[in-house]
Amino acid sequence: MKAFIHEDFILENKYAKQLFHNFAKDMPIIDYHNHLSTKDIAEDRQYQNITQAWLEGDHYKWRAMRANGVSEEYITGNKSEKEKFLKWAATVPHTLRNPLFHWTHLELKTYFNLDTLLSSSSANEVYDQTSNLLQLPENSCRNLLAQKNVKLVGTTDDPLDTLEDHQKNNNENKVTMVCPTWRPDNILGIEKGKDFLNYVNRLEEVAGKEITSYEILLEVLKDRMAHFNAVGCKMSDHSLSEVPTGEAEIEEVEGIFKKSLKGITLTKEDQNAYKKHLLIEMGKEYHRLGWVMQLHVGALRNNSERQFKKLGPDTGFDSISDSNHVIPLSKILSDMDLKGQLPKTIIYNLNPADNYPMGTLVGNFQDGITPGKIQLGSGWWFLDQKEAMEWQINTLSNIGLLSKFVGMLTDSRSFLSFPRHEYFRRTLCNLLGNDIEKGLVPNDINWVGSLVQDICYNNIKQYAFSDLKL
Incomplete structure (x- = not known):
């Protein structure tokens, strides 16, 4: 495909x-x-994971997560960075026809050469791959x-x-x-x-x-x-x-x-x-x-x-x-x-x-x-x-x-x-x-x-x- x-x-x-x-x-x-x-x-700054690079301060994503029924503890609250990413990944398929769907996958392709569609099923793999790449000096x-x-x-x-x-x-x-x-x-x-x-x-x-x-x-x-x-x-x-x-x-x-x-x-x-x-x-x-x-x-x-x-x-x-x-x-x-x-x-x-x-x-x-x-x-x-x-x-x-x-x-x-x-x-x-x-x-x-x-x-x-x- x-x-x-x-x-x-x-x-x-x-x-x-x-x-x-x-x-x-x-x-x-x-x-x-x-x-x-x-x-x-x-x-x-060297980001340690994709959550730091993607979800800190991004109220576009926060609005979408709230609309998808995600509670605030996973958005601006004290849940772990990986838990927050998993909630975002579960939200992404529901952003179809929202510009966030395009931007998300364009950024995954551009910076990480990933063709994977982000969802709950791909979330762990995407989190690990992108976070590992972000920790490289060439991605500061x-x-x-x-x-x-x-x-x-x-x-x-x-x-x-x-x-x-x-x-x-x-x-x-x-x-x-x-x-x-x-x-x-x-x-x-x-x-x-x-x-x-x-x-x-x-x-x-x-x-x-x-x-x-x-x-x-x-x-x-x-x-x-x-x-x-x-x-x-x-x-x-x-x-x-x-x-x-x-x-x-x-x-x-x-x-x-x-x-x-x-x-x-x-x-x-x-x-x-x-x-x-x-x-x-x-x-x-x-x-x-x-x-x-x-x-x-x-x-x-x-x-x-x-x-x-x-x-x-x-x-x-x-x-x-x-x-x-x-x-x-x-x-x-x-x-x-x-x-x-x-x-x-x-x-x-x-x-x-x-x-x-x-x-x-x-x-x-x-x-x-x-x-x-x-x-x-x-x-x-x-x-x-x-x-x-x-x-x-x-x-x-x-x-x-x-x-x-x-x-x-x-x-x-x-x-x-x-x-x-x-x-x-x-x-x-x-x-x-x-x-x-x-x-x-x-x-x-x-x-x-x-x-x-x-x-x-x-x-x-x-x-x-x-x-x-x-």
Whole structure:
């Protein structure tokens, strides 16, 4: 029987196969947004088993296991690593038609050359084989990146981070550059009361400066951005469950911030005014520094209060919001654009209903100078499977320029997740190959293949990392 994952997986005709094998497959990878552990890279962690590499922090798998009736002790609890893997293996057959089924077997094939379908019956054998291979020096964290020709990873880092691991990585790791990404969600979270005040206190400690006003806060944040910039930061990133609305001058925001420092409960209008003003002020600084601003829009987070209290955030209890994000986001972009201080921006929407609204929104703020300055980002989170990748590609093709698209990223916490780039590339080549077969795209393989290579690597290199030698 033919292996499930084979060289022409997803590729439906000869044109798709030519595009993938001759143009896409061997292109390097810039994974410009992920949640990889910089500590693991700096220490060149050696995983002792497949559970450590696959199930630590992977809330995609955790959600599937819960849906399959697996109790929490086998997911985030204290069961042994092998017991947790066996429960995951028993879940995998039930993920048929879920992207986890594809990703799981693509990763087993890519890193371990295993054609075995994972299930309860194969679990022990797969656990032993993969764990033995992961313990080899050539499969340490850095080497796993090198195996997939990953030239750069963009991690996700709080302004409090000293970035020592990044500096160590780039001094010692000559294969994959590790760039920090400025993620200031905590300083925007003024609605969190005591948690917000605790965060401001920690920021004071790192900055060595007392933050008694909004003006000083802006100074401290700019100083921290300068530190990030010196260590190689090229991008910022924001998670916006709701895009802030309203209008407020800096004097009003100053008053709002000082009320917060005193522990006074703020109205929703006050919270929004602070968030919007600070987001715009940081955006102007990104523009000055030449950074790319990433906006992840539309996640409805921590829906289960019971599980949030028990397990905390990012544990698999988030979903898609149906709020209107386009109108307030348009106003924020327009404010920066009006002042000539709109940075390069990538917008990722989580609701597929927002594909066309967001896709048309980005077209309003192209500057006629920078190719693809404002981007409709790749399929994100619940939309990073084959079908939703096709939706995003088709949307961008219909109302923008696919040729200027900066391509795929993993958004992952796993060092085994890089076959997702291959998954995207196969999907892209299959779409274009089918268009060639139907006569919708010229049968010029070299021309279309060049476009594929731009989307896979060249565009993001030029867009955000043109000054780096990768």
